[in-house]
Amino acid sequence: MNIDIKSADGIAVASLCGEIDHHNAKEIRRELDSFILSNQPKELSIDFKDISFMDSSGIGLIIGRHKLITECGGKLIVKNPQLYIKRVLKLSGIERLVKITCDKL
Amino acid sequence: MKIINEVKFSIPSLSVNESVARAVVSSFLIQADPTVEELADIRTVVSEAVTNAIVHGYRNSYGNIEVVVRILENNTIYIKIRDKGCGIADIEKAMEPLFTTAPEEERSGLGFSVMQSFTDKLSVKSIVGKGTTVIMRTKLKCHE
Numbered sequence: 001m002n003i004d005i006k007s008a009d010g011i012a013v014a015s016l017c018g019e020i021d022h023h024n025a026k027e028i029r030r031e032l033d034s035f036i037l038s039n040q041p042k043e044l045s046i047d048f049k050d051i052s053f054m055d056s057s058g059i060g061l062i063i064g065r066h067k068l069i070t071e072c073g074g075k076l077i078v079k080n081p082q083l084y085i086k087r088v089l090k091l092s093g094i095e096r097l098v099k100i101t102c103d104k105l
Numbered sequence: 106m107k108i109i110n111e112v113k114f115s116i117p118s119l120s121v122n123e124s125v126a127r128a129v130v131s132s133f134l135i136q137a138d139p140t141v142e143e144l145a146d147i148r149t150v151v152s153e154a155v156t157n158a159i160v161h162g163y164r165n166s167y168g169n170i171e172v173v174v175r176i177l178e179n180n181t182i183y184i185k186i187r188d189k190g191c192g193i194a195d196i197e198k199a200m201e202p203l204f205t206t207a208p209e210e211e212r213s214g215l216g217f218s219v220m221q222s223f224t225d226k227l228s229v230k231s232i233v234g235k236g237t238t239v240i241m242r243t244k245l246k247c248h249e
């Protein structure tokens with residue numbers, strides 16, 4: 001798992017690369033939470049462009065980060081999920097909580 | 106239904122083996138010529154069931170998870186994932202969407218919902234104290 005976070009003026013983008021399952025979720029959670037707590041971003045986008053796999057552990061991960069950043073007064077955005085990941089997102093109904101966007105090519 | 110080919114393996118309940126199970130199953134299934142989407146769905150359901158065995162089944166213990174995948178005639182894929190962990194007291198309740206016994210660990214309670222909607226048939230058998238067996242079947246589209 002590779003996590004790269006870029007941030008300017010309270011707007012942050014965390015680009016993840018690899019697979020999100022229960023095993024990897026722990027590390028991602030640790031990195032994102034320490035970033036959220038120390039930077040208090042207004043907005044954090046998690047970029048899923050280079051995520052090739054995600055199961056329901058990823059849903060727990062997104063909801064957990066959504067809760068934390070909301071408590072800190074910011075908001076979470078899910079960016080660029082691939083087709084197969086969209087199926088899992090859809091089944092969870094998470095779009096009611098978290099905005100899902102796609103960059104234009 | 107006639108078995109055309111089969112892979113059977115056993116992995117200890119270490120979370121690093123979630124990706125191992127997905128990788129073994131997907132390389133075995135290449136010969137059945139699934140679509141990218143079908144293979145993605147199968148990888149997801151294998152991951153859900155193996156994760157459940159590790160996270161819930163062997164929560165307070167350590168043991169092996171047995172995985173059997175068969176290619177049956179008629180392009181049907183059979184997947185069995187079995188643990189000898191704690192078992193499930195109320196299977197119906199456990200299968201309800203969003204039900205989880207581990208919310209503090211950020212489990213979403215959607216594993217069984219994913220298994221149900223990404224395969225044609227899901228069956229769960231469990232005995233408290235003995236373990237849990239999940240069987241899924243899914244028919245691949247023929248795409249000549």
Ligand SMILES: Nc1ncnc2c1ncn2[C@@H]1O[C@H](COP(=O)(O)OP(=O)(O)O)[C@@H](O)[C@H]1O
Pocket residue numbers: 056153157158161162163188190191192193199200204205206207212213214215216217218237
């Ligand atoms: N192999 C298993 N052994 C024991 N309990 C299980 C097993 N699989 C599932 N369960 C129970 O069923 C519940 C629902 O499972 P699931 O839908 O995958 O959601 P989650 O894993 O997010 O809790 C779990 O919280 C757990 O109580």
Ligand SMILES: [Mg+2]
Pocket residue numbers: 056153156157212214215216217
């Ligand atoms: Mg689960």
